[in-house]
Each structure stands twice: as C-alpha cells, then as structure tokens.
Amino acid sequence: MNLNAEWITGFVDGEGCFHVGISRHEGMTAGVQVLPEFTVVQHERDAQLLHAIKAYFGCGVVRKNHGDRMAYRVRERKQLNERIVPFFEEHPLHSKKRVDFEKFRDVLRLMEQDVHLTEAGVERIRRIAEQMNRGAPR
C-alpha cells in the first residue's frame, strides 16, 4: 500500500496523537523522565494501515494497544526530530491537533538543548505538556 503525504496528514488529523509523558524516574537527572511520543491508534482490522504508515516514515513500531486496538508509535527522539517533525512542518495538519504538534515540537527543541535535565527545565516542559491534548477525549 503506497500512502500519499496528504492522506497521512488527513488520517493523523483524525486519528493521530502527539503526547509528552512526564514520569518519575530515579535514574534520570532531575528525577523525572520526559517522554515525547507520536501515536496513531486503530482497530486491529486496519493494522495494515499502521504498517504502511511505519513504512512511509521508516521508523517506529506497531504494537498491540488496549483490547482490539493496535498502535503505531514513535518514541525515539532522533526519529521524531528527523522524520516526524519535518513531515508535519511540510504537510501541516488542518485540525486543532496542529497546536498540539507545535507544542510537541517545542518540547523536542528544548530537549535538544538539554533543558529537560534540570528541575526548572522539567517544570517549563510540564507547563507546555499540560496545555496539550485538552480537546476531545481520545
């Protein structure tokens, strides 16, 4: 299945999610781990779509999610910075999810400057993350 860039943008406008997780992690500097991830969740009957999206981006994994759902997920910062972010800069989302994407990109840029390795930096990232995904329930 060959996907078109605009198709992917439309599908992600509907089904995608840009998320920044922040969790306690004793091993990390500042005591927390900041985990940005891009996901697309789908009923297992359409798992082939997730594999096609993975093939398009050339990164990420397809795994079982809750129940009969599958998820395409990208967590590696290098891949997020080099593949996912440039794609959505070139092919902008049309929905309000675009605002989430922009905050997601802001967090990744701060992480490139190691901002997440200080307590003040984590707070700054937390304030951005709290403003994300505040619309429709997912």
Place this chain on the structure above:
Amino acid sequence: MNLNAEWITGFVDGEGCFHVGISRHEGMTAGVQVLPEFTVVQHERDAQLLHAIKAYFGCGVVRKNHGDRMAYRVRERKQLNERIVPFFEEHPLHSKKRVDFEKFRDVLRLMEQDVHLTEAGVERIRRIAEQMNRGAPR
C-alpha cells in the same frame, strides 16, 4: 481552508461513516424508509473542518450532533450519487471502511432501480446494510 482530495480521503478513513438506515415509515411503499447517509463527526472545536469538507463537496449540512460533537451529513440521494460516490471511486479509501463504502454504493444503485420500493427489495437492502459498519465501534 483549502482541502486536498487525498487529505479528505485520509480524514474520512479515520472519521467518516457510510450508513444505511432502514426504519418503519407508514407513508412509504413497502412500509419502510431506506436512508443512506454519509457523515463525518468531529469535536466542535474542529467545526471549521466540517465546513471546509462541506464546501469541498458543495453539498450536505453541518449540524450539532450529541454533546460537544458536530456532524457533516449528506442524505440527499442526488448529492450522494453525483458527488460523494464518484469522489470515493476516484480517491479510494485505504481502510476497511472501503468495504462499507462499496456496499453503500451498491444500495444507492439498487435505489436508482427503485428496488427499495418492494418488500423483497427492502430485504435485499437490509441484508447488505447488516454487513456494514461491523468493525470498530463508532
């Protein structure tokens, strides 16, 4: 907002629904009404997307749905036959929703032959409609 055809296909693969309603209606021949409809439901914060889709197709309505949801809806057979069906023939869906679309088109073609105006015809359409939207809950 100018939408691209491939974007619409991707968005409908995620958020669209092809449905054939069959309900009792004493005024109709065969005692039932067959009501095919194409809908795209979205959180009200993205109502502007539904209006952009309506503008693209040049038909349909945008209305409040349940709670904080809005829906773009096309019910007029002429518009379904002349605008919606040809669009998705030219820009095929990639998800399993494509199978629903094909059954939806089958029902519209049967209706063009007035098949829905006989009891046997309604049963034939009911069997097709029962096979639609059997995947993920909506």
